[in-house]
Amino acid sequence: xxxxxxxxxxxxxxxxxxxxxxxxxxxxxxxxxxxxxxxxxxxxxxxxxxxxxxxxxxxxxxxxxxxxxxxxxxxxxxxxxxxxxxxxxxxxxxxxxxxxxxxxxxxxxxxxxxxxxxxxxxxxxxxxxxxxxxxxxxxxxxxxxxxxxxxxxxxxxxxxxxxxxxxxxxxxxxxxxxxxxxxxxxxxxxxxxxxxxxxxxxxxxxxxxxxxxxxxxxxx
Amino acid sequence: xxxxxxxxxxxxxxxxxxxxxxxxxxxxxxxxxxxxxxxxxxxxxxxxxxxxxxxxxxxxxxxxxxxxxxxxxxxxxxxxxxxxxxxxxxxxxxxxxxxxxxxxxxxxxxxxxxxxxxxxxxxxxxxxxxxxxxxxxxxxxxxxxxxxxxxxxxxxxxxxxxxxxxxxxxxxxxxxxxxxxxxxxxxxxxxxxxxxxxxxxxxxxxxxxxxxxxxxxxxxxxxxxxxxxxxxxxxxxxxxxxxxxxxxxxxxxxxxxxxxxxxxxxxxxxxxxxxxxxxxxxxxxxxxxxxxxxxxxxxxxxxxxxxxxxxxxxxxxxxxxxxxxxxxxxxxxxxxxxxxxxxxxxxxxxxxxxxxxxxxxxxxxxxxxxxxxxxxxxxxxxxxxxxxxxxxxxxxxxxxxxxxxxxxxxxxxxxxxxxxxxxxxxxxxxxxxxxxxxxxxxxxxxxxxxxxxxxxxxxxxxxxxxxxxxxx
Numbered sequence: 001x002x003x004x005x006x007x008x009x010x011x012x013x014x015x016x017x018x019x020x021x022x023x024x025x026x027x028x029x030x031x032x033x034x035x036x037x038x039x040x041x042x043x044x045x046x047x048x049x050x051x052x053x054x055x056x057x058x059x060x061x062x063x064x065x066x067x068x069x070x071x072x073x074x075x076x077x078x079x080x081x082x083x084x085x086x087x088x089x090x091x092x093x094x095x096x097x098x099x100x101x102x103x104x105x106x107x108x109x110x111x112x113x114x115x116x117x118x119x120x121x122x123x124x125x126x127x128x129x130x131x132x133x134x135x136x137x138x139x140x141x142x143x144x145x146x147x148x149x150x151x152x153x154x155x156x157x158x159x160x161x162x163x164x165x166x167x168x169x170x171x172x173x174x175x176x177x178x179x180x181x182x183x184x185x186x187x188x189x190x191x192x193x194x195x196x197x198x199x200x201x202x203x204x205x206x207x208x209x210x211x212x213x214x215x216x217x218x219x220x
Numbered sequence: 221x222x223x224x225x226x227x228x229x230x231x232x233x234x235x236x237x238x239x240x241x242x243x244x245x246x247x248x249x250x251x252x253x254x255x256x257x258x259x260x261x262x263x264x265x266x267x268x269x270x271x272x273x274x275x276x277x278x279x280x281x282x283x284x285x286x287x288x289x290x291x292x293x294x295x296x297x298x299x300x301x302x303x304x305x306x307x308x309x310x311x312x313x314x315x316x317x318x319x320x321x322x323x324x325x326x327x328x329x330x331x332x333x334x335x336x337x338x339x340x341x342x343x344x345x346x347x348x349x350x351x352x353x354x355x356x357x358x359x360x361x362x363x364x365x366x367x368x369x370x371x372x373x374x375x376x377x378x379x380x381x382x383x384x385x386x387x388x389x390x391x392x393x394x395x396x397x398x399x400x401x402x403x404x405x406x407x408x409x410x411x412x413x414x415x416x417x418x419x420x421x422x423x424x425x426x427x428x429x430x431x432x433x434x435x436x437x438x439x440x441x442x443x444x445x446x447x448x449x450x451x452x453x454x455x456x457x458x459x460x461x462x463x464x465x466x467x468x469x470x471x472x473x474x475x476x477x478x479x480x481x482x483x484x485x486x487x488x489x490x491x492x493x494x495x496x497x498x499x500x501x502x503x504x505x506x507x508x509x510x511x512x513x514x515x516x517x518x519x520x521x522x523x524x525x526x527x528x529x530x531x532x533x534x535x536x537x538x539x540x541x542x543x544x545x546x547x548x549x550x551x552x553x554x555x556x557x558x559x560x561x562x563x564x565x566x567x568x569x570x571x572x573x574x575x576x577x578x579x580x581x582x583x584x585x586x587x588x589x590x591x592x593x594x595x596x597x598x599x600x601x602x603x604x605x606x607x608x609x610x611x612x613x614x615x616x617x618x619x620x621x622x623x624x625x626x627x628x629x630x631x632x633x634x635x636x637x638x639x640x641x642x643x644x645x646x647x648x649x650x651x652x653x654x655x656x657x658x659x660x661x662x663x664x665x666x667x668x669x670x671x672x673x674x675x676x677x678x679x680x681x682x683x684x685x686x687x688x689x690x691x692x
Contacts, residue, residue, distance in 0.1 A: 005303040008459065008513045012284040015521030015616075021278045026270040028471060045484060108502035112449075116415050133485040145501040146448045150441060169470035178466040181431045183497055184448070187473075187489035192441035194403060195481070196356035196372060198379045199250055202403040205355055206410065207441025207488070 030167045031132050038131040038164050039215065045134025049190030050203055051211040055161075061216050062092040065123065065156065068212060069099050074154055075120035078102045083143040084125050085158060108147050115147060121154035128171055129164035129215075135189045136213065137171065139182040146184050155208040157188075161217040227576045230551040240376055240548045247375045251539040254482025255590070268475050273594040275468045276530035283520065286429040286462045287511065293432025297494040299507045310512045311342040314421070314454055317508055318348055321452055323418040329436070329443040330354040331423030332370055332533060333456045333512055336555045339421075351417070353410050353442040355403065362389050368549030370556060371480045371535040376548055410442070420446030420504070424457035425532070426472060427509070430465045434509065436490040437476060439483075444490050453492075453504040459511050460520075460529040472532060479592040480534040515568040521616045524603060528563050530593040537587035537597055543580050552577060559587035563600045571608045572619030578604035649679045 033041055043053040056064045069077055079089050081103045093101045102119060104111050124144045128137040136157050140146040149155050165171040168187070172178075177185075192207030203209060234240050259265040279286060291301045304310035314337075318326065326343060328334060328350060340350040340361075352361040356374040360367060362385050367373030374382070383397035386405065393405055422443055426435040434455050436443045447453045463469070477483040496503035519525055538544040538558025549557035554565035554574060562577035571578075578601045581587075587597040607615055608623040638644050656675035663672050678686075 004305045004309055004513075007305055008303055008511075008517055009284050009287065011513075011517040012287075012459075012520055015517065016284070017281065017520070017523045017526050019277070019281055019523065021281050022274040025274055026267050028264065028267045028271050049487070106501070109451075112415060116411060135485060142499050142501060145503075146444075147502045150444050150448060167470070168473065169467070172467055172470055178430055181433050181466075181491065181493040183492070183494045183500060183503060185433075185491040185493070186444075187485070187491075188487065189485045189489075190487050192439070193487055194355045194440050196354070196359065196374055197377075197382055197399045197402060199247055199372070199375070200379075200399040202400050205403055205407055205440040205442070206353065206414070206445050 030169055032166050033131055035161075038166060039161055039217070041131040042129055042134050042164055042215075045132070046190065046211075046213060047134075049134070049193070051134070051190045051213060053213045053215060055215045055217055058216050058218060061158065061214055062088060064214060065158075066092065066096070068156065068214075069121070072121070072154060072210070072212075074099055076100050076102050076118075077156075078104070078115075078119050078122035078148060078152055080124070080143040080148070081105065083141070085123065086143070089123070108145055115151050119152040121156060122148040122152040123156040123158065124148050126157050126159045127163065128175070129159050130166075130168050130171060130187070131164050132167045133189055135168070135187050138186040138188060140184055140186070146186075149186065149188065150207055153204070153208060154210045154212065155188075155191075156212045156214065158214045158216065161215050164215075227551065227553060227574075227580070230553060231547045231580070234547040234551045239378065241546065243376050243378060244545050244548050247369075247372065248539050248545045251372075251481060251535075255479060255536060255539070256482075258478040258482040258484060268471060269592055269594055271471045272475050272532075272592050273530065275463055275472060276532070276593045277527075279463045279468075280460065280520070280526060280529055282464065283459070283462065286464055287459060289429040290427055290432060290462050293429065294509055295432075297432045299432060299434075299494060299509055302508060302510045304510055304512045305514070307337040307512070307514055310337050310456065310510050310514075311339055313508075313510050314339060314456070315343060315346055315348070317452065317454055317506075318343065318419060321418055323452070324348055325413070325417050325419070326350045327413055327417035327420050327446050327450065328352050328354075328357070329420070329422040329438065329446040330357055330373070331421065331456055332367075332555060333423055333458055334421065335367065336458075336514065337456065337512070339456075351410075351413055353414070353440075353446060354438075355406055355440060355442075358406060358410065359385065362386075366550070366555075368557065369535060369538065370533055370558075376550070414442075414445045414449050417446075417450045419452040419454060420448075420450040421454045421456065422447050424455050424461050424509075425476070426469060427457060427462045428464075428466050428469065429462050432493060433466065434492045434507075435469060435473075436492070437473070437486050437488075438490070439487040441488060444488055447490060447492060448503055451504055452506045452508070453495075454508045454510065455492075456510045456512060459513055459516050460531075475592040476532055476534050479536040479590065515618075518616055518618075519564075519567045525563075525567060525600060525617070527595050528560075528567060528600060530595050531560055531564070532593055533560075534592055536590040536592065540586040540590050542582060542584060542586070547580075552580070559597045559601070560595070563595075563597060563604060566604055566608075566619070567617055570618035570622070571604065572622035575608045575619060575623040578602075578608065649681070653677060653679060 046053050126136045127139045191211040192205050193203045194205045294301050302313045352358045359374045368376045379397050387395045425437045477486045495507040537560050544558040554561050566574040581601050607617045611621045
């Protein structure tokens with residue numbers, strides 16, 4: 001096996017083309033928006049792929065979440081008790097007797113059956129957003145694992161408006177992604193979809209059927 | 221020569237199949253239209269193509285160093301890197317991992333390299349079930365067919381054909397040709413498989429040397445399932461897919477989905493940098509990266525043909541190809557069809573096997589014009605047409621000179637001799653114009669659908685001289 005490695009590398013070295021690397025890369029101008037335009041761009045792109053975007057002031061996002069859970073008749077809602085929203089969610093759900101919160105802190109392997117077949121929806125935070133393409137950026141954590149945004153049929157994502165960047169290029173540069181990547185970084189732009197049958201769009205193939213985004217703004 | 225006959229037969233059959241003709245025409249028209257809409261600003265498109273071509277070309281210039289850096293970073297991150305010179309070696313590596321885990325089911329995300337390896341057939345011979353989970357690939361697996369397009373694999377099938385297939389394979393599910401219901405049925409069937417599978421496999425769109433990150437582009441979520449749920453994840457890739465820096469990714473991600481399907485971005489962009497860390501609650505415990513050569517390091521040695529390796533597999537060249545649109549993907553008989561397949565596959569398997577593919581082009585130039593990484597596909601098609609008949613055995617391409625026909629070679633030799641001798645040239649022109657009425661009206665295949673060309677009474681030279689042009 002190490003033979004394969006040295007054979008491939010020595011073939012490549014022997015055949016290395018006599019071409020210089022580009023010294024001055026072509027500049028591609030990056031799109032820019034003001035704060036209000038940024039949110040509108042984000043919302044427009046998200047809605048074009050059938051994601052729902054709801055803007056809300058900080059003090060009423062929980063009420064909005066509960067209303068959405070009721071409207072969509074989500075049977076139960078997976079959340080991360082130790083995550084950034086955990087405290088607020090468990091408080092808000094104290095006096096509710098329907099669509100209960102599900103709280104699982106063990107490794108997913110321990111409750112995979114339930115995750116796959118008995119969870120109605122999951123709520124997570126997002127680390128950033130990208131306006132240009134209408135994209136959520138998640139760096140799943142111990143508290144909010146990767147499968148939360150993947151396996152349940154509905155994913156509700158809570159995003160701070162101030163965390164929306166104009167472009168992916170801007171985000172990667174400003175947040176210095178090259179200095180340390182997480183186990184898994186995810187860009188999510190809409191609910192799961194396919195066009196594999198006659199190029200006809202169908203939503204909800206293997207990932208969430210619905211993606212709902214709550215954008216918290218600091219303006220009223 | 222065997223393959224050559226097969227290609228002509230398959231192309232002929234496809235051309236006479238109205239279903240194939242209309243399915244492809246409809247699909248390619250849609251894809252071309254959507255691509256155009258997604259690049260409203262031509263200046264941006266041009267800059268983005270230049271930038272993307274630079275990124276890919278620079279990565280190739282430093283390929284051996286970048287592969288070593290990628291391996292180093294992956295090892296630091298806990299991803300196990302394997303090297304394979306041939307598809308046999310790559311298959312054996314995957315089988316070895318499966319056996320170590322005593323795994324009998326492999327769930328697969330879309331991977332053209334695994335098609336190149338014919339991994340499914342290999343593993344099935346060793347008693348391991350492979351299950352495609354991309355909807356298009358799943359449909360084809362049910363039908364026992366290979367993909368006919370690299371981005372939309374089941375594009376040659378109609379909704380009714382797919383509905384019929386589901387009815388045959390799953391008689392317990394009520395018949396439907398409604399796309400949403402078909403999709404939902406596939407979701408139910410495959411969900412249990414994601415849950416059960418001990419090992420998941422994926423391809424790689426980009427591998428970042430700087431951070432040791434594997435990037436995957438997809439819409440369905442099956443790629444995320446295959447790389448998140450099973451305890452073991454194997455990614456297979458060609459050695460050319462590496463890029464130098466993380467900052468190279470945003471331009472490539474901007475141009476790839478727009479070129480492919482006209483989407484501004486795909487639903488998921490999945491960046492994997494390590495297996496599950498000790499305190500994490502999900503994700504595979506093991507991640508393997510298999511780096512496959514299979515002829516790529518040979519293509520690498522030619523300063524012109526190396527551009528073939530820039531490809532990011534968007535499929536725009538086939539979407540815009542008048543030949544592909546008419547004969548469809550299966551006629552090519554290769555893993556990758558269309559213009560990029562016509563330059564890549566003969567270089568991989570040899571011009572003796574796929575020597576006809578470089579001629580399956582009108583050289584209209586559309587493929588080169590839309591290529592997001594500016595591969596000069598028409599020039600490379602032409603170059604391979606030369607390679608297939610040249611006899612000096614100095615190039616690197618396998619099967620060089622294999623399509624050489626001694627008669628054709630003699631005719632061209634005479635042709636060039638005639639053009640290098642003014643007296644002979646003038647004499648031949650005079651004879652040709654003098655005897656022009658003897659040219660038969662039927663010229664074989666050419667005149668079946670066209671009228672025969674007629675020679676003019678006076679040559680261009682004569683006409684020009686009469687008009688007063690002198691030699692300069």
